[in-house]
Amino acid sequence: xxxxxxxxxxxxxxxxxxxxxxxxxxxxxxxxxxxxxxxxxxxxxxxxxxxxxxxxxxxxxxxxxxxxxxxxxxxxxxxxxxxxxxxxxxxxxxxxxxxxxxxxxxxxxxxxxxxxxxxxxxxxxxxxxxxxxxxxxxxxxxxxxxxxxxxxxxxxxxxxxxxxxxxxxxxxxxxxxxxxxxxxxxxxxxxxxxxxxxxxxxxxxxxxxxxxxxxxxxxxxxxxxxxxxxxxxxxxxxxxxxxxxxxxxx
Amino acid sequence: xxxxxxxxxxxxxxxxxxxxxxxxxxxxxxxxxxxxxxxxxxxxxxxxxxxxxxxxxxxxxxxxxxxxxxxxxxxxxxxxxxxxxxxxxxxxxxxxxxxxxxxxxxxxxxxxxxxxxxxxxxxxxxxxxxxxxxxxxxxxxxxxxxxxxxxxxxxxxxxxxxxxxxxxxxxxxxxxxxxxxxxxxxxxxxxxxxxxxxxxxxxxxxxxxxxxxxxxxxxxxxxxxxxxxxxxxxxxxxxxxxxxxxxxxxxxxxxxxxxxxxxxxxxxxxxxxxxxxxxxxxxxxxxxxxxxxxxxxxxxxxxxxxxxxxxxxxxxxxxxxxxxxxxxxxxxxxxxxxxxxxxxxxxxxxxx
Numbered sequence: 001x002x003x004x005x006x007x008x009x010x011x012x013x014x015x016x017x018x019x020x021x022x023x024x025x026x027x028x029x030x031x032x033x034x035x036x037x038x039x040x041x042x043x044x045x046x047x048x049x050x051x052x053x054x055x056x057x058x059x060x061x062x063x064x065x066x067x068x069x070x071x072x073x074x075x076x077x078x079x080x081x082x083x084x085x086x087x088x089x090x091x092x093x094x095x096x097x098x099x100x101x102x103x104x105x106x107x108x109x110x111x112x113x114x115x116x117x118x119x120x121x122x123x124x125x126x127x128x129x130x131x132x133x134x135x136x137x138x139x140x141x142x143x144x145x146x147x148x149x150x151x152x153x154x155x156x157x158x159x160x161x162x163x164x165x166x167x168x169x170x171x172x173x174x175x176x177x178x179x180x181x182x183x184x185x186x187x188x189x190x191x192x193x194x195x196x197x198x199x200x201x202x203x204x205x206x207x208x209x210x211x212x213x214x215x216x217x218x219x220x221x222x223x224x225x226x227x228x229x230x231x232x233x234x235x236x237x238x239x240x241x242x243x244x245x246x247x248x249x250x
Numbered sequence: 251x252x253x254x255x256x257x258x259x260x261x262x263x264x265x266x267x268x269x270x271x272x273x274x275x276x277x278x279x280x281x282x283x284x285x286x287x288x289x290x291x292x293x294x295x296x297x298x299x300x301x302x303x304x305x306x307x308x309x310x311x312x313x314x315x316x317x318x319x320x321x322x323x324x325x326x327x328x329x330x331x332x333x334x335x336x337x338x339x340x341x342x343x344x345x346x347x348x349x350x351x352x353x354x355x356x357x358x359x360x361x362x363x364x365x366x367x368x369x370x371x372x373x374x375x376x377x378x379x380x381x382x383x384x385x386x387x388x389x390x391x392x393x394x395x396x397x398x399x400x401x402x403x404x405x406x407x408x409x410x411x412x413x414x415x416x417x418x419x420x421x422x423x424x425x426x427x428x429x430x431x432x433x434x435x436x437x438x439x440x441x442x443x444x445x446x447x448x449x450x451x452x453x454x455x456x457x458x459x460x461x462x463x464x465x466x467x468x469x470x471x472x473x474x475x476x477x478x479x480x481x482x483x484x485x486x487x488x489x490x491x492x493x494x495x496x497x498x499x500x501x502x503x504x505x506x507x508x509x510x511x512x513x514x515x516x517x518x519x520x521x522x523x524x525x526x527x528x529x530x531x532x533x534x535x536x537x538x539x540x541x542x543x544x545x546x547x548x549x550x551x552x553x554x555x556x557x558x559x560x561x562x563x564x565x566x567x568x569x570x571x572x573x574x575x576x577x578x579x580x581x582x583x584x585x586x587x588x589x590x591x592x593x594x595x596x597x598x599x600x601x602x
Contacts, residue, residue, distance in 0.1 A: 013457075044451040048316070058459055064449035066319050066460040069342050072312040075304070079316025080449065082300045083274055083324070087451050105312070108305040 009033035011042045013062040018053075022222025024212035025053060025121065027179045029060055031189045032092070032119055035196050036063070045088040046080050048073040050097035053127040057092045071102025074109035077116045088199060090117040095136040096126045099161050106165070106207075113170025113204035117195045120161060123212040124233060131217030135159040138236050143217070158236055162209045166242040172204035174243040178211040178234065180226045191241075198246045206246075211237055254429040259394045259419065260285035260327075262430050263353055264293065266401035267325055271436045272351070273299035274324040276313035278306060278332060281365040282421040283355035286327040307332040311339030318348035319460050321444025323405050327353035329421075330363065330371050334379070340414065341380030345462025347477060349408035349442070351401075352386070353417045355424035358585035366585025367421035369509060372562035375418050376536040382462075383474050385481050387415040387488065388535040392511040394428040400533075402436055407488065409442040411480055418535060420558065422508040422587060489542060490533035495521065496546055499528030501597065502553040504543070504567050506532050508587070509556055515590040520597060527597065535563070543570040552576040554600060556593055559583055 011033035019025045036042050042063060049057040051070035058065030068076040073091035081089045098106050098120050109116065125143055126132040133146040136158050140149045150158075162176045173195045177188040188210060195206035211233050213225035220228055257265070264286045267275075275290040287303065294301035300317075304310040310326050317324040328336065333354045343350055356371045358364040373379075375388045387407050391397035397419060404415040449458055464470040492510075495517055496502065505513040510531035520527040530546050532539050547553055552575055555564040564579045571577060580596045582588045 043453040046319075046449050046451060055463070058461065062452075062457055064452055064458045066316075066346070066449060067463050068315070069312060069338050072308070072315075072339070075309040075312035076316035076319070078302070078309075079274075079276065079313035079318070079324070080320055081316075082276075082302060082313070083317040083320040083322050084450060104305055105309055108309065 009037045011036040011062050013060055015059050017060060018056050020216045022213060022215035022225055023053070024179050024210070027185060028119065028121060028210050028212065029057065031179070031185070031192050033061060034189060035193045038193065039196055039200065041088045041196070041200070044086070045090070046084070048077045048080070048089070048091045050091070050093040052094040052097045054092055054094060054121065055128065071097050071100070072105055073097070073102065074105040074114070074116070074118065078109055078114050081114060081116050085115070088196065090119065090196070092119045093121070094127070095120070095122040095124065095134045099135045099159050107168065110165050110171045110205045110207065111168040113172070115199050115202055115204060117199045118207040119192065120207055120209045121212045122161070122209055122237065123214040124158070125214050125217045127214050127217055138232055160237065162242050165207060170205050171207065171243050172245040173198040173206035175241045176209040176211065176237060176239045178229065178239055180211070180229050194246055194249060197249050201246070203246060211239070252431045254431050256427050257394065257430045258285055258425065258427050259397065260355065260424045261289045262394045263397050263401060263417070263419070264289040264327070265432060266398040267351070268293055268297055268299070269433055269435050270323065270402040270405045271438045272323040272325050272405060273297060274317045274322055275300065275326065276302045276304055276310045276317070276324070277326045278304050278310050278328065280329045280332045282357055282424050283327050283329045283353070286353065286355070286424070307335035308338070311336035311343070314350050315339055315343050315348065318343060318350045319449045321349070321442065321448030321450070323409070323442060325351040325353065327355065329355045329357045330359050330368070333371065333374065337380035340386070341382050341384060342462045343414050344384035344386065345382060346460050347412040348414065348460065349412050349444070350414045351404045351408055351417065352414060353419060356418065356420045358583070364585045365421065367508060367558060367587055368583065368585055369420055369507060369558040370562065370583060371418070372535065372557070372559060375416050376538070383478070385413070385536050387411070387413055387484060388418050389415065389490070390418045390506040390533055390535050391423065392507055392531060394423060394426070395430050397423060398430055398432060402433065406441070411484055413480060413484065418507065420508050421585070485537040488534060489537055489539045491539040491542055492531045492533060493546060494529040496528035496530065499526050500551045501525070501527045501601070502530055502547055502550050503527060503556060503597070504530045504553060505556045506535060506563060509558055512588065512590055513556060513593065516593045516597065519590060519594050525597070525601065538566045538570070540566070540570040543567065544572065544574070547571045547575055550575055552578060552600065554578040554580060554597060556588060557581045558587060
């Protein structure tokens with residue numbers, strides 16, 4: 001008997017992704033859309049896209065959406081949620097957007113316990129603008145603005161967003177995941193689901209950090225990129241649950 | 251009859267916004283407008299509204315953006331350096347054609363400046379302080395009562411045109427107290443029904459998208475052109491100004507806001523001494539009453555513009571009269587407010 005093992009989630013729009021081959025945005029988009037479908041919240045969800053590679057994310061999800069100024073998505077989402085507290089609101093942001101220019105907005109949204117969810121995609125580089133150094137860029141990593149490799153003396157250290165945020169009292173769910181193997185994809189989806197459930201229950205702010213590849217700007221092919229992520233990024237940014245005040249969702 | 255009560259300008263404007271149906275306020279403290287924010291902190295919970303003190307003006311304006319995406323009446327208030335910080339968000343709000351109201355209780359600048367009244371944000375307010383082709387509707391009340399009366403107009407204009415509206419006040423209007431009669435509470439009853447575009451959840455309909463963004467230059471040009479058609483409509487319909495003693499006047503004084511009101515006293519002083527002078531007070535600074543001022547200036551000997559700045563609106567006055575008569579300027583800056591006496595002396599000096 002035939003059995004469908006995969007189908008496109010309803011909450012993904014009929015639009016071709018603008019992402020490069022081997023980039024993980026596509027997987028992460030699908031996981032978010034599947035969670036929206038499974039929680040049956042498509043009709044009551046508002047989303048805020050960032051500035052960066054995922055600037056078009058508001059087009060890719062079949063929900064009401066906008067695109068915020070660079071880094072300001074948590075403030076925009078705050079305004080939406082306060083205006084319509086019964087709606088589900090999420091932001092989708094990269095590491096340039098969230099961890100550099102948007103540092104103040106994410107910390108204060110988390111600290112206020114805004115009942116919104118953030119999907120934070122960390123690929124340790126600025127993708128959209130062509131591979132510049134991000135605050136998350138690893139030491140020694142070459143980018144177009146750290147052409148000799150990032151040095152702590154002059155460029156500072158890779159910033160650990162989840163480790164910083166776990167100290168804010170308003171955050172109720174915080175996990176760092178990766179999508180570099182099928183098992184990890186399943187775990188990532190469970191994390192995203194729990195983050196949305198935290199919001200649905202009105203508990204507070206939730207965020208899932210997803211480690212992602214950037215084959216184009218890392219100068220690696222997709223398989224090499226996954227290996228590089230596993231060997232380097234996971235050492236700097238260990239995956240795991242930082243905050244879980246949601247409890248058992250079964 | 252409605253009761254007249256003594257109220258501080260900042261608080262009066264805040265109460266007027268509540269009565270205009272605004273239930274969403276996001277702001278950050280800054281002198282000389284902080285009483286506005288404090289008033290909203292007390293008042294919004296009484297009307298089941300939202301008050302949020304943001305971490306910065308940058309965050310406040312983006313919260314306004316988010317709330318405006320849902321099509322509900324929303325506002326913020328600030329003073330000059332704070333409005334500078336908001337320019338990014340203002341540009342996005344204008345680009346995305348979102349209704350929102352801003353109050354700028356202007357203080358001395360540039361930079362940190364001081365906390366005294368000024369009118370030195372005219373360029374920033376009327377010419378677009380942020381990036382891109384856009385305008386705010388800018389209203390400049392001359393008294394607290396007028397600010398109160400214009401507040402609902404500000405929200406209505408924002409709703410009707412989906413254009414952000416700026417109420418351009420100054421430290422004098424914000425800080426002084428005057429007797430005020432408040433209007434009744436506005437019943438919104440669909441007057442701001444934005445269900446055709448607002449982000450409120452699809453509930454089965456096609457998704458709505460609100461952006462100031464299109465990567466395709468052909469489409470972005472179309473988008474900007476559509477916005478400018480709206481601006482043209484506003485230019486043709488929303489000019490506001492007031493005149494006094496213009497008909498037989500030999501000379502015209504031009505000023506807005508607090509300065510316009512002071513010029514009213516100058517006109518009275520001059521008339522008592524037999525000097526025929528009249529007043530033209532623009533209330534909408536954008537759209538500016540170019541044609542109306544041109545008509546008013548016809549046949550007059552000269553025009554004197556007085557501002558609490560080194561001369562900003564005077565450029566629009568010169569554009570209005572197109573060289574038909576001399577345009578003089580008198581201004582004080584840095585928080586200094588010209589007195590009726592000193593303006594009168596300047597007028598006498600110019601008459602010669």
